[in-house]
Amino acid sequence: MTNRFRTHSGGRIDRGAPVSFRFDGKTYSGFKGDTLASALIANGVHLVGRSFKYHRPRGFLSAGSDEPNALVNVARDAARMSPNLRATQVELYEGLKATSQNRWPSLGFDAGAANDFVSPFLPAGFYYKTFMWPAGAWKRFYEPKIRAMAGLGVAPTLPDPDRYTQNYAYCDVLVVGSGPAGLAAALAAAESGATVWLVDEQPELGGSLLAERTATIEGKPAQQWLSDTLATLAAKDNVTLLPRTTAFAYFPHNMIALAERVTEHLAAPGADLPRERLWQLRAREVVLATGALERPLVFPDNDRPGVLLADSARTYLNRYGAKPGDRAVIFTACDAGYRTALDLAAGGVAVVAVADLRREVHGELPARALAAGIDVRPATVVTGTTGRLRVSGARLAKIKGGPSVDPVGASETLACDTVLMSGGFTPSVHLFSQSRGKLVWDAASGAYLPGSSVERERSAGACRGITGLQRVLEDGYGQGEAAARASRDASSPARGATPPPGASSKSFPAQADDLGTDGFIGATPHARNPAFTKAFVDWQNDVTAKDITLATREGFRSIEHVKRYTTTGMATDQGKTSNMNTLGIVAEALGESVPKIGLTTFRPPFTPTTFGLFAGAARGDQFDPVRKTAIHDWAAEHGAAFEDVSLWKRAWYFPKALPDGRREDLHAAVARECKAVRSSVGMFDASTLGKIEVVGPDAAEFMNRMYTNAWAKLEPGRLRYGVMLREDGFVMDDGVVGRLSSDRFHVTTTTGGAPRVLAHMEDYLQTEWPELDVWLTSTTEQWAVIAVQGPKAREVLAPLIEGIDLAKEAFPHMSVREGTILGVPTRLFSVSFTGELGFEVNVPAHYGRAVWEAIFAAGQPFGITPYGTETMHVLRAEKGYIIVGQETDGTQVPDDVNLGWAVGKAKKDFVGKRSLARASMSAPDRKQLVGLRTTDPKVVLEEGAQIVADPKAPVPVPMLGFVTSSYYSAVLGHSIALAVIKGGRARIGTRLSVPMPDRVIEVEIVEPVFYDPKGERLNG
Amino acid sequence: MLIINCPWCGARPEIEFRYGGEAHVARPADPAAMSDQEWADFLYNRTNPKGLHAERWRHIHGCGRYFNAVRDTVSDFFVTTYKAGEPRPDIGESGQ
């Protein structure tokens, strides 16, 4: 393919480096330095997409990140498919493969375009109106259809093979945007010695200077000045230049999120490079030099391929050497149309006419256009275009009066292949607004400009309404100097200060066209039947001027409501090209001034950002931290299945290999493990229990206040089961506490509750009772804990222990002793969570596996059986022992779960005591912990199932409670369950029902202790 | 992301801290002497001002200390921070 629309020379493309690429299966050529958009335009391709709602053919509207139409899919392989990329930002590389989106079967013929002809049925708010009837049809019919028709691109289904990195950085002055204002600001700040970051979303730094043809700065051609300035900046150690980097979010205290695209532009990215980098940059001062965005004009059929923004067309021509067409009609409300006309004429494009919305046209640029022989028509509008897949003509008509008066006189159609429009420029205040700075309406320029700042930032150049190259450069330099000064002064105001006008210490003599602030906001007049015309405001969401006036007729007055009703400005471009025109149309329809209508909020991200950037390394194994015990690897080597308990991996059960080569299932393994513990001995890794060492002269007093139990009389060497409440009286945590000496407690907590309990203790210790002399230390990871449980537990352990007399009388149940096991120091607990004689061996974590293996070996004569959390759960449920978080949900007082005995009623105070005194906390109809037996002993209830008295009662059936734990007990030969039921204890012996989707299960309310209710086995 | 000035460690990023509710809500010395209503007020009722709010923060991923701060709930910015036990600085009751 030839580049028929390529100029003979000029531009920043490398004409010595041709690049071959594919679009929709067809091969084209471009040059290094092209974007996908400029290369397609050079090849005469404007039809690149179908619109969101009406499937209308669409071409390029702009040349930058504001592009609403030209969204494409770029695929390197099946896993590297990026949908919804703006072709105007996609850099060309050899072999690039891009496809258009939202069309079927092809771009040229799209079946969905029928929507365009039924469009009277798709008005504003059609989502809310049309699809409400019949009931149920939305889910079955409308939604899937709409999703298929109104799609953007399609996401890849394979995992993303690329790497994304995340970095933190700091600087004195961040400059966002590298146009003339940003360059001058960076220069000024850098010269003062500040560390400066200059970032720009484009592949080349320079902003608008990259498209300058005739301007000069300091006596040099603008592009020469640009490369000299960039060389000066690059040579400085205190300057970081980041092209291809979008400042997409402005967070409090000058934390700016930057998305750096590292390899997107490379034909063969090296494996050593991440695809993108997320920078979280903290800047002492920020200079926003984000420029201004050209506004489209809202006239009928302004969305045909070939209709572009005028200054974007100039960018394609001057920067990329790509002509937008052969014959251009220009429709303008400001001098930008003339600047483009002059450059087009110089570049060999015929300018058919310039229609100027303004009544009178004067000034230097129009005069030069007239002098160049261009047909300039003041007080003229474009009232429509012809053509189907490409514009073929523009209808021009004269207006009388002002822009809001209907045109008079016949229209004349001029043949052309491109229509270029300019409604003036909107300062790009997105980041300023994200920083929560206050925007103020400037009536003189018809724009919202940055007002008072909240952050330590200042705006420079066109984004604050300054025009004219020299003034922009000097403003940038002045703001850069001021930012550098402020960055050295930590006491400078963090907020509230209005940025001073740029008082530059340096002048930048420049010669360039000043476009001024002329422009138009709203829809331009036409005399055509509104039922058959579409004048687009929001190209990406297919919102027309008619949709917006309809919304105002239906009573929507706030811009926030109009926006949501019509969806204008809600596409991925966030209305960069549409917001101001929407305001103008609403203001006109309501007869209000634009600032009265209000302004919608700018939110991050400035342009769409990849999920990979946010995920960074946090995926797969790195998604969450994993905590493993010292015994984890042994368990894994012995075939354990694991479950996640908070961040811990816990051995769930240990399935044995069966003779036929298969392994036991959960039920078989748990039945075997349970029987082993009850009949001989089992061992269990309890290392994940939270552990806190409470130490100090006031440790006992502190424990007294934090737990319901009485601690003062607990002798050193004894254990006690402790219950911790929140101040509202509800059970927060529980655990066994050992008193090692008068001033030292070894506290255990639930596995998931450890950090919460420590924070709770620290809170009271630091803020309520700082006078208590107590130290709290988390020791969870210092100790490995091996529970040895069962009638043979003492026989297994005794030969291994030194310095502790394990005899029943010397070491009764609920005691703690310090000694050694195989020479390793241990805190040995005589404690049971199974109802059997039991011990917990605490050893320093590094010895955990060695001691575990030694106990396992010593237990072989007794058939010692390692068991997991599932067996632990069954064994404790057989005994009616609660698990906080399973039998409790934050609304149980101790008595509700049969722990009233653990509350030291004689104590004057403890956390939660006063709340327990409230009458409702001892009401007889509170939900109380009971046991459940199913009539059919094989039926295992579902945990969480609701319990009712009469399943046939009229809906809503009163719920009495629910099942909290439910298992099959192999030892007992029947299912068991725990439940909390209103007034449960008084119901023991009665029957209730558990209604399930397919049946009703009858249950008997029983005592919650199913096994050894007298507790005789504990003392072995 | 805000920068929060820990009175013990200095300026650190927000992710190192955890919010701890309204400050200067002291646990009553003798809870048993309080009526149910007074106790409920202590437990549940907070001022929730629009403007300056004295509140507790903990430098949980730093020194571990609880401290107090005055934050403007309109702007979300911190006005000052001070150590637990120190009185609330005299900077008015409401912002803006």
Ligand SMILES: [Zn+2]
């Ligand atoms: Zn600290």
